[in-house]
Amino acid sequence: MRNTLLRSCLLASGAAALAIGLLPLxxxxxxxxxxxxxxxxxxxxQPHGLQSVVLAGGCFWGVQGVFQHVRGVEDAVSGYAGGAKATADYETVSTGTTGHAESVRVTYDPARISYGEILRIYFSVVLDPTEVNRQGPDVGTQYRSEIFATSPEQAQVARAYIAQLDQAHAFSRPIATQVSALNGFYPAEAYHQDYLFHHPDNPYIAWNDLPKLRALQRLFPDRYVEKPVLVSRPPA
Structure with a gap:
């Protein structure tokens, strides 16, 4: 499987993989x-009660790992969005033909953190939003950046924020992140949950994702919490 190969190369040696041309980086x-x-x-x-938004930004290991350390986030679950339930499994999604994006459902308490702050962390720390259908070494439509809004207001705020950042030339290129209505979220397999927490020494995690955690701590010190909110049970 192509994506398994990419990550296996990283586990062996990211530098060596680049040298022999296995990574399309x-x-x-x-x-x-x-x-x-x-x-x-x-x-x-500011609504009452817990709210959620589904965020795609490359491999879900890093997206989940960051938001599990954000104060006010109650839950962060890796999964798939953008495609049908019948094809929402890792082997099939990894073909890049299902319409899914590797995503994370972020459940947050709006009394403790706003939706706008969730978006701010997403664009500041989690991803390079100028990339199209890739993040770092991971390439394919399943690694696109997309905000799956759970309400029309969420979508409106996200689109306005993208326009705001583009107008301010916050990045060197236009933001490629899409905004869509959420039509279904399917939790990923249990072995993908809490992956960063359980495998901090994995070279892929060390290279791609731990720098994001350090950036969160540096840029949002008041939002960073040392103890992550983990997925305490297998996905339903």
Whole structure:
């Protein structure tokens, strides 16, 4: 399987894999680096009770790992969004033919953290939003960046924030992140849950994802919590 090969190469040696050309990673330009972005100018109303949004930004291991350390996040579950339930499994999604994106359902308490702050962390720390159908060494539509909104207001705020960042030239290229209505979220297999927490010494995690955690701690010190909110039971 192509994506298994890519990650196996990273486990062996990212540098060696690049040297023999196994990773389709462009080294001709630097990726966008984490930076503290301004908050959204358009704010969502503060609803009562827990809320959720589904965020795709490359491999779900890192996306989940970051949001599990964000104060006000109650749950972060890796899974698949954008495709049908029948094909929402890792082997099939990894073919890049199902329409799914590797995603994370972030459940948060709006009394403790706003939706706008969730988006701010997402664009500041989690991904390079200028990439199309890839993040780092992972390439394919399943690694696209996309916000799956759970309400029209969430979608409106996300689109306005993207326009705001583009207008301010916050990145060197236009933001490629899509915004869509969530039509279904399917939790990933149990072995994908809490992957960063359980495998911090995995070279893929060390290279791609632990720097994101350090950026979260550096850029959002008031939002960073040392103890992650883990998935305490297998996905339903």
């Amino acid at each position: 462009s080294v001709s330009r630097a990726e966008e680096q984490p930076r503290l972005l301004p908050p959204p100018a358009l704010h969502a109303a």
